[in-house]
Amino acid sequence: MSDQALKTTPLTDAHRALGARMTGFGGYEMPVQYADGVLKEHLWTREHAGLFDVSHMGPSFLRLKYRTGDAKADHDAVSALLEPVICGDIKGLKRGHIRYTLLLNAHGGIVDDLMVARPAGDDAQGVLQIIVNAGTKEDDFARIAAAAGDDAEFVRADDRGLIAVQGPEAEAVVAAIIPEVADLSFMTVTDAPYDGGTVIVSRSGYTGEDGFEILVEAASARKLWNRLLEDERARPIGLGARDSLRLEAGLPLYGHDLDETISPVEADLGFALSKRRRLAEDFPGAARAIGELGGRLTRRRVGLRVLEGAPAREGAEIVGPDGAVVGRVTSGGFSPSLGAPIAMGYAPPELAEPGAKLGVIVRGKRQAAEVVQLPFVPHRYRRKA
Amino acid sequence: MRFTKDHEWVEESGGVAAIGVTAYAAEQLGDVVFVELPEVGKTVKAGDPLAVVESVKAASDVYAPISGEVVEVNGDLPGAPETVNSMPEKDGWFAKLKLSNPSELDGLMDRAAYETFLSTL
Numbered sequence: 001m002s003d004q005a006l007k008t009t010p011l012t013d014a015h016r017a018l019g020a021r022m023t024g025f026g027g028y029e030m031p032v033q034y035a036d037g038v039l040k041e042h043l044w045t046r047e048h049a050g051l052f053d054v055s056h057m058g059p060s061f062l063r064l065k066y067r068t069g070d071a072k073a074d075h076d077a078v079s080a081l082l083e084p085v086i087c088g089d090i091k092g093l094k095r096g097h098i099r100y101t102l103l104l105n106a107h108g109g110i111v112d113d114l115m116v117a118r119p120a121g122d123d124a125q126g127v128l129q130i131i132v133n134a135g136t137k138e139d140d141f142a143r144i145a146a147a148a149g150d151d152a153e154f155v156r157a158d159d160r161g162l163i164a165v166q167g168p169e170a171e172a173v174v175a176a177i178i179p180e181v182a183d184l185s186f187m188t189v190t191d192a193p194y195d196g197g198t199v200i201v202s203r204s205g206y207t208g209e210d211g212f213e214i215l216v217e218a219a220s221a222r223k224l225w226n227r228l229l230e231d232e233r234a235r236p237i238g239l240g241a242r243d244s245l246r247l248e249a250g251l252p253l254y255g256h257d258l259d260e261t262i263s264p265v266e267a268d269l270g271f272a273l274s275k276r277r278r279l280a281e282d283f284p285g286a287a288r289a290i291g292e293l294g295g296r297l298t299r300r301r302v303g304l305r306v307l308e309g310a311p312a313r314e315g316a317e318i319v320g321p322d323g324a325v326v327g328r329v330t331s332g333g334f335s336p337s338l339g340a341p342i343a344m345g346y347a348p349p350e351l352a353e354p355g356a357k358l359g360v361i362v363r364g365k366r367q368a369a370e371v372v373q374l375p376f377v378p379h380r381y382r383r384k385a
Numbered sequence: 386m387r388f389t390k391d392h393e394w395v396e397e398s399g400g401v402a403a404i405g406v407t408a409y410a411a412e413q414l415g416d417v418v419f420v421e422l423p424e425v426g427k428t429v430k431a432g433d434p435l436a437v438v439e440s441v442k443a444a445s446d447v448y449a450p451i452s453g454e455v456v457e458v459n460g461d462l463p464g465a466p467e468t469v470n471s472m473p474e475k476d477g478w479f480a481k482l483k484l485s486n487p488s489e490l491d492g493l494m495d496r497a498a499y500e501t502f503l504s505t506l
Contacts, residue, residue: 039416
């Protein structure tokens, strides 16, 4: 893709002003790192608060066209439009709650992973907030709009700014500007007034830390970004550290750890198969998933500690005790928090339990690796007390 | 010291040359977290991969700017890969080569030519 074809976000100029090194990602020109560099940015986020421009992602709304005014009936109706293409229980979502779920194809392969929220407000029942990945959003949007048909209006909101604030000091940094966020627990969402308009703030993220994601009108995005940056506890963090943070948190990245051939059970995302949907077997590829849950599984996503040598990166072969290739690394690199190489990849179930001794092939040489429990670095989400 | 367009440097003395990467390269690489060195006794041709440096994000080859035999490697580097960032053109050297074709040095840039080259990037 040529540079000319890259899209910008409402914050692209802000990144340039901060001296960011820019790169093409998901069709957007995005900051890969700022002056501090990936290592320092990563550690800053784990200790303080990191500010991420994630406006390249795909926020959107699905709005029931004819609402009855009965909150439950309207929510059930809009959920019924989305549920056939995903594996999550959206009907069962409480007001102001968010669910991580998966768009699936007819074979039960993962088309994308996404966040679906039920707004809290009385006037927004029958509306779902949906955020999908940048690289897949055109296809995802088409799929969701088709599923909704004529009964709901699908509205993309990816012209807005989406700012993630992540880290142990994220609450203090955000609450100083948007006090309402202090009342949120992990995976809940609220509207809040900002700059004469409304922002949508969720307590969520993809670093393993406590934090927030703020959807803000494009015209107010740079003001909010700068305002957050005025706090000395907050620093801008590029995509480089975003990737190493999510890898340490054991969170899969679509297009790398997940693709259309991989099922939720293989990806070790069984929790995303909501109980109601599993019992009803009414999601795409349900027969495959049920069979896999019953033991018909040939591979599973694992975490690997690489015990010697160089980091094993995406594409590196994983070998079993007898030296035979049993899988591949799908994400790998150096963990700044652990000071050691870590990776995720796929291995046969019999070699996927913590403690299993495997090897990874890096530049033709076998290096010892061991399956470990994910996440590599403990999550520090602020769950409801 | 002589330089390549791939941002390696060579410092020759008595037919043996130390090889490293320039300050510009070190800045571009970002924080180096792992270094893989060649084995002593290995022979390389100019342009062959000589070493590998890895940042958090990516692995990058370091190429041999000249042909020769590896006679020494910087044994301090694997335990302190950050030296590539802090002292790229001094303690951050990777290996020393016994030159098999010293005339190859004439094809490399001097400091002034390298600085001019950098200004075009």
